[in-house]
Amino acid sequence: MFKHLLFYSLKDNLRIKTVIFWNLIFPIVLSTFLSIALNGIQNSDKIRKTNIYVENSEIKKIYQNISRNEDIINIVNSNNPEKDILDGKIDAIVKGQKNLKIILGDNIVEDLIAYQISNAINKNMKLIELAIEANRGENIDKIIDSSSNYKSHLENAHDLSNKNYINGFFYTVLGMVSLSSMSYVVNNLDLLDINSKHGISRRLMSAPKSRFSFLAAVMLSTFLITIGQLILVTIYIDLVLKAGIFTKPLYFIITFIISTLLGVSLGSLISVSSKLDLQSKLGIGVGVYMLSSALAGMMQASIRLFVAEKLPLLDRFNPASIIYRLYASIYYFDSSEMFKENIFNAFIVILFVISITFVLTRRKEHESI
Numbered sequence: 001m002f003k004h005l006l007f008y009s010l011k012d013n014l015r016i017k018t019v020i021f022w023n024l025i026f027p028i029v030l031s032t033f034l035s036i037a038l039n040g041i042q043n044s045d046k047i048r049k050t051n052i053y054v055e056n057s058e059i060k061k062i063y064q065n066i067s068r069n070e071d072i073i074n075i076v077n078s079n080n081p082e083k084d085i086l087d088g089k090i091d092a093i094v095k096g097q098k099n100l101k102i103i104l105g106d107n108i109v110e111d112l113i114a115y116q117i118s119n120a121i122n123k124n125m126k127l128i129e130l131a132i133e134a135n136r137g138e139n140i141d142k143i144i145d146s147s148s149n150y151k152s153h154l155e156n157a158h159d160l161s162n163k164n165y166i167n168g169f170f171y172t173v174l175g176m177v178s179l180s181s182m183s184y185v186v187n188n189l190d191l192l193d194i195n196s197k198h199g200i201s202r203r204l205m206s207a208p209k210s211r212f213s214f215l216a217a218v219m220l221s222t223f224l225i226t227i228g229q230l231i232l233v234t235i236y237i238d239l240v241l242k243a244g245i246f247t248k249p250l251y252f253i254i255t256f257i258i259s260t261l262l263g264v265s266l267g268s269l270i271s272v273s274s275k276l277d278l279q280s281k282l283g284i285g286v287g288v289y290m291l292s293s294a295l296a297g298m299m300q301a302s303i304r305l306f307v308a309e310k311l312p313l314l315d316r317f318n319p320a321s322i323i324y325r326l327y328a329s330i331y332y333f334d335s336s337e338m339f340k341e342n343i344f345n346a347f348i349v350i351l352f353v354i355s356i357t358f359v360l361t362r363r364k365e366h367e368s369i
Helices: 002-015 017-044 057-069 081-087 108-133 137-148 157-162 166-179 181-192 201-206 211-240 249-272 278-295 301-310 312-317 319-332 337-363
Strands: 050-054 073-075 092-095 101-104
Touching: 002 017, 002 181, 002 211, 017 166, 017 181, 017 211, 050 057, 050 081, 050 108, 057 073, 057 108, 073 108, 081 092, 092 108, 101 108, 101 301, 108 301, 166 181, 166 211, 166 249, 166 278, 166 319, 181 211, 181 249, 181 278, 211 249, 211 337, 249 278, 249 319, 249 337, 278 301, 278 319, 301 312, 301 319, 312 319, 312 337, 319 337
Parallel strands: 050 073, 050 092
Antiparallel strands: 092 101
8 A cells, every 4th residue: 555655646746847847947957057157166266265354463363373274264454344344355354352253244165164263263262261260271271272273174275276166056956956845745745634625635534544654655755756856956967067066975865865854854744734725835835945045044145154153053953054064064074073963953853843743643643534
């Protein structure tokens, strides 16, 4: 019975022309236009050093030590830093002494570099304060030295000219495909609603088969189709557009799986948690997708960093933010720490959402009686 449900769900998914368009055709077309429009960046606008203005003279010395050890930042002077950051002359402004506050511009990669370095300095200064309070004077010099000689996790930090902006946009397209799997699930799980307009809905609900079997079949079919779409879009971007984004195959496969599970689980929750009609549920799905993407900075990079600073818990478990950081950690970082952390965060979100979906589905188990 499960095989029949899975086959039916796969066939039904492939019949949804609008979803096929937005999840496969549109990403390919969008990637093509991005490649054409931004192709000049790959050759003429390589990732440059990040220009940082530091307000406090003592903190400035730490940044200057980093700039001498790592060829990724410039410490600049400015008479009007607020104006210069708007004009693009400065990428970041660092204020404060104990708790550093950072104001960022609109350059994605430079913002990421400035934020990571400032965050590391902040943590090291807090360690220094704790060491002083604990009267561990013998370790102070080592801690200060570690903050002054901060080693960036950026891959090939000495030669960032190998990185280009275009790939960041392509990763956003892949994230869009993963989250858009919500539409597939919402469409198919509408059949679980006894009041659905689908003629087959009542027959399915009266069949001697658990709703969990149908839910599992829909989730699995959506997962398989979305993975297939991600592979096709990646092949097109990597081989046809020659973007070279498929740099770490194992990490990419894991990211495909995790990001798709996020989209599928969210779509399942939206479907079973509401008694609204199909169009209203699809509208909720679009709203969740747009809000999550906006908070992840896919529409404006500064929003992501604002959320990370002011609402760190939301940033940590926001699905789109998790997907963004997974791809960013593959491309920009040599360390796997950031990748592993976001895999862990993704599993927490997936388990939480699936648990709620399970409870809500169980409550509706005998709704057709």
